[in-house]
Amino acid sequence: MDIRSKRTQTKENNRRVILDAARGVFGRDGYRTATVRDIINATPLASGTFYNYFRSKEEVYAALRDEIAHEVRPLLRTERQRAQTADDFVAATFRTFLSQAQRRAQSLAAIDLRDDQMLAGMRMIVMGGDDLRRDIEAATERGLFPKLDAELLAAAIVGIAFEVADVMRQRQHTDVNRAAQFCSELILRGVTSVPVEGDR
Amino acid sequence: MDIRSKRTQTKENNRRVILDAARGVFGRDGYRTATVRDIINATPLASGTFYNYFRSKEEVYAALRDEIAHEVRPLLRTERQRAQTADDFVAATFRTFLSQAQRRAQSLAAIDLRDDQMLAGMRMIVMGGDDLRRDIEAATERGLFPKLDAELLAAAIVGIAFEVADVMRQRQHTDVNRAAQFCSELILRGVTSVPVEGDR
Amino acid sequence: MDIRSKRTQTKENNRRVILDAARGVFGRDGYRTATVRDIINATPLASGTFYNYFRSKEEVYAALRDEIAHEVRPLLRTERQRAQTADDFVAATFRTFLSQAQRRAQSLAAIDLRDDQMLAGMRMIVMGGDDLRRDIEAATERGLFPKLDAELLAAAIVGIAFEVADVMRQRQHTDVNRAAQFCSELILRGVTSVPVEGDR
Amino acid sequence: MDIRSKRTQTKENNRRVILDAARGVFGRDGYRTATVRDIINATPLASGTFYNYFRSKEEVYAALRDEIAHEVRPLLRTERQRAQTADDFVAATFRTFLSQAQRRAQSLAAIDLRDDQMLAGMRMIVMGGDDLRRDIEAATERGLFPKLDAELLAAAIVGIAFEVADVMRQRQHTDVNRAAQFCSELILRGVTSVPVEGDR
DNA sequence: GATGAATGAGAATTCATTCAT
DNA sequence: TATGAATGAATTCTCATTCAT
Numbered sequence: 001m002d003i004r005s006k007r008t009q010t011k012e013n014n015r016r017v018i019l020d021a022a023r024g025v026f027g028r029d030g031y032r033t034a035t036v037r038d039i040i041n042a043t044p045l046a047s048g049t050f051y052n053y054f055r056s057k058e059e060v061y062a063a064l065r066d067e068i069a070h071e072v073r074p075l076l077r078t079e080r081q082r083a084q085t086a087d088d089f090v091a092a093t094f095r096t097f098l099s100q101a102q103r104r105a106q107s108l109a110a111i112d113l114r115d116d117q118m119l120a121g122m123r124m125i126v127m128g129g130d131d132l133r134r135d136i137e138a139a140t141e142r143g144l145f146p147k148l149d150a151e152l153l154a155a156a157i158v159g160i161a162f163e164v165a166d167v168m169r170q171r172q173h174t175d176v177n178r179a180a181q182f183c184s185e186l187i188l189r190g191v192t193s194v195p196v197e198g199d200r
Numbered sequence: 201m202d203i204r205s206k207r208t209q210t211k212e213n214n215r216r217v218i219l220d221a222a223r224g225v226f227g228r229d230g231y232r233t234a235t236v237r238d239i240i241n242a243t244p245l246a247s248g249t250f251y252n253y254f255r256s257k258e259e260v261y262a263a264l265r266d267e268i269a270h271e272v273r274p275l276l277r278t279e280r281q282r283a284q285t286a287d288d289f290v291a292a293t294f295r296t297f298l299s300q301a302q303r304r305a306q307s308l309a310a311i312d313l314r315d316d317q318m319l320a321g322m323r324m325i326v327m328g329g330d331d332l333r334r335d336i337e338a339a340t341e342r343g344l345f346p347k348l349d350a351e352l353l354a355a356a357i358v359g360i361a362f363e364v365a366d367v368m369r370q371r372q373h374t375d376v377n378r379a380a381q382f383c384s385e386l387i388l389r390g391v392t393s394v395p396v397e398g399d400r
Numbered sequence: 401m402d403i404r405s406k407r408t409q410t411k412e413n414n415r416r417v418i419l420d421a422a423r424g425v426f427g428r429d430g431y432r433t434a435t436v437r438d439i440i441n442a443t444p445l446a447s448g449t450f451y452n453y454f455r456s457k458e459e460v461y462a463a464l465r466d467e468i469a470h471e472v473r474p475l476l477r478t479e480r481q482r483a484q485t486a487d488d489f490v491a492a493t494f495r496t497f498l499s500q501a502q503r504r505a506q507s508l509a510a511i512d513l514r515d516d517q518m519l520a521g522m523r524m525i526v527m528g529g530d531d532l533r534r535d536i537e538a539a540t541e542r543g544l545f546p547k548l549d550a551e552l553l554a555a556a557i558v559g560i561a562f563e564v565a566d567v568m569r570q571r572q573h574t575d576v577n578r579a580a581q582f583c584s585e586l587i588l589r590g591v592t593s594v595p596v597e598g599d600r
Numbered sequence: 601m602d603i604r605s606k607r608t609q610t611k612e613n614n615r616r617v618i619l620d621a622a623r624g625v626f627g628r629d630g631y632r633t634a635t636v637r638d639i640i641n642a643t644p645l646a647s648g649t650f651y652n653y654f655r656s657k658e659e660v661y662a663a664l665r666d667e668i669a670h671e672v673r674p675l676l677r678t679e680r681q682r683a684q685t686a687d688d689f690v691a692a693t694f695r696t697f698l699s700q701a702q703r704r705a706q707s708l709a710a711i712d713l714r715d716d717q718m719l720a721g722m723r724m725i726v727m728g729g730d731d732l733r734r735d736i737e738a739a740t741e742r743g744l745f746p747k748l749d750a751e752l753l754a755a756a757i758v759g760i761a762f763e764v765a766d767v768m769r770q771r772q773h774t775d776v777n778r779a780a781q782f783c784s785e786l787i788l789r790g791v792t793s794v795p796v797e798g799d800r
Numbered sequence: 801g802a803t804g805a806a807t808g809a810g811a812a813t814t815c816a817t818t819c820a821t
Numbered sequence: 822t823a824t825g826a827a828t829g830a831a832t833t834c835t836c837a838t839t840c841a842t
Binding site for chain 6: 207210211214245246247248249252
Binding site: 032086090145146148149151152153155156158159160161162163164166167179182183185186187188189190191192193194 | 232286290345346348349351352353355356358359360361362363364366367379382383385386387388389390391392393394
């Protein structure tokens with residue numbers, strides 16, 4: 001059904017190859033340090049070819065980020081919009097983000113989370129631009145949250161998500177559910193209700 | 201009476217001049233983008249002079265960061281160690297960090313918070329390396345917190361502090377106390393107890 | 401028929417162009433004084449291009465030197481290993497070295513012989529690393545020389561060869577054979593048997 | 601008797617200090633690599649002070665070289681002019697040069713002999729500009745040598761002296777007399793009469 | 801479209817020398 | 822004269838981007 005010329009296939013394939021290489025390089029060297037040349041070298045392609053697909057490192061990054069955002073954002077929105085309780089809402093957000101962060105360990109999660117461009121990107125993913133704030137506002141309308149500063153709450157959720165993801169990365173800790181639960185409890189009921197740890 | 205020779209004064213002055221220029225340039229262009237040359241150009245000094253004071257951009261940044269860390273860390277530790285309640289502990293941390301972030305609007309806060317080096321630096325300031333985690337552990341001994349994963353809690357606090365500071369920066373919002381209170385309530389008692397907003 | 405693509409040709413040509421330029425510049429300004437920029441400027445190429453071919457000035461020099469060593473060393477070894485008498489052995493060494501030094505008047509010989517890197521290079525050529533010493537030892541086995549300190553003898557031969565080559569260069573004297581004969585006699589039978597000069 | 605103002609003493613002392621430092625630095629890093637700054641740093645003096653005494657690195661070197669030349673040249677000339685036989689003449693030259701080279705192990709001899717400026721300097725010392733050639737010519741008049749190309753002979757002697765000094769340096773061999781004898785025999789009667797070695 | 805060498809602007813850094821103190 | 826910080830020209834090298842094949 002899908003009749004593509006060989007050329008088209010190659011074309012799309014190269015795009016893919018570059019994106020994957022970029023992912024690896026960003027993950028290894030950090031977005032900042034990585035050079036276009038590094039990306040090309042991680043590829044069987046020639047340097048000039050890069051510019052047939054992307055105009056710059058930034059553009060590759062954007063593509064990479066958008067790719068993820070496109071997969072993750074709808075998931076997040078759906079879960080949040082379906083949430084019946086504040087617990088559902090918050091837990092969905094953390095669970096989805098943390099499990100994505102983990103699943104993408106070799107790709108985006110492996111990218112230094114603190115890298116500024118990258119961070120902006122990740123934030124965009126979690127918050128979905130302003131998805132999170134809007135979802136919070138909608139949820140507030142539905143009575144899930146008390147009336148509060150949605151933007152600040154969104155910021156807090158994002159902040160926690162990032163830092164906790166980073167701790168998980170350092171610990172090479174993989175119990176996403178427990179981490180997500182920790183975050184949710186913290187946001188929902190505060191430190192007093194956070195589940196007591198045995199040890200990690 | 202004039203204990204410092206003119207020379208020494210000039211020398212110290214130049215250091216200051218470079219640090220201030222760096223601050224401005226980092227703030228304007230971001231740490232990443234900024235070049236040593238940019239810093240020099242923001243200065244009446246010659247290029248070589250820079251290298252009489254710092255060996256690289258990294259070193260200037262470190263000096264800038266340490267300057268702040270030196271002022272802020274002791275404050276934070278003292279307040280947290282004196283805290284009689286979890287509220288005191290958490291509130292002190294947020295208040296101090298957010299007010300510092302604000303006070304330094306032209307300096308570090310103005311530096312792109314999302315820049316990775318910068319962010320690592322700021323994290324070091326707030327957490328003081330591991331100050332925060334250790335303080336949480338000590339406070340837990342004192343019974344201020346239930347037994348919990350101190351590292352995760354520290355991460356959560358840092359995450360919130362950052363993101364909220366950033367929102368404040370964007371809003372050019374100056375009510376530090378309200379923001380600090382918001383953060384504290386969230387951490388302590390969760391979203392349900394966060395003070396209801398009129399609007400900003 | 402045209403086995404090498406135009407591209408490959410250009411590439412090889414550029415390498416040649418750089419080597420030749422380096423030769424000229426080294427010869428004119430001395431290896432020490434010469435800068436990579438000087439070499440580039442003696443070329444129609446762009447500065448970056450240099451670094452597509454060589455990593456540094458040192459590397460160009462090494463290439464230049466090796467080029468010569470590759471041509472000269474085998475010649476020398478063969479002649480010396482075939483030598484039936486001490487006379488043959490010594491004469492071959494001087495003749496080959498001096499004639500090479502002369503033939504390369506525009507290339508290596510023109511390079512300041514006294515420059516240390518250069519000199520080390522030339523020494524490597526004449527002695528071929530340790531070729532000369534080893535050849536002397538082998539010749540001693542064959543009974544061409546009395547048992548003696550091969551390393552010192554090699555050193556003496558090299559020393560004479562250099563200095564005499566330098567005198568020839570200054571004199572723009574071209575009678576290689578006479579110079580070689582002079583050196584050989586000196587080494588073989590000493591000053592008393594050196595052929596009496598009219599004058600130069 | 602020698603009434604010098606303190607100032608004059610200091611002045612001469614500083615000159616000395618710089619010369620000694622330069623010697624050490626040249627010896628350690630090589631003339632080429634050494635920078636004026638290195639020399640200054642090897643001194644308790646300030647950078648500006650250097651320029652009260654010397655205009656450049658070259659000038660320090662020249663002073664250093666001349667100092668030695670002034671000590672060594674007269675010795676050499678005297679010995680050579682007094683020489684009754686070719687043996688005396690040649691042996692005196694090698695012995696004096698090699699022993700000087702050795703005695704100055706921490707100073708000039710330690711300087712990379714192959715460094716071009718240095719080499720030119722050393723050559724000047726051994727040959728004394730043209731001393732050696734002139735002395736050879738004079739000795740030839742006296743019948744010590746057959747009529748021959750004095751310049752070439754001088755060159756040969758210098759070449760041998762240098763290379764052998766270098767071998768000695770590498771070997772950390774200290775038997776100057778044996779080395780000098782080797783060189784003399786070689787020059788006087790050639791390889792066949794060079795004393796047979798046991799081993800080094 | 802793919803190739804990969806050429807390009808050259810630009811960044812970091814060094815260091816001989818000057819000059820105010 | 823001594824000091825040592827300031828100077829800035831000069832150098833090396835990198836890397837995004839172009840372009841002939």
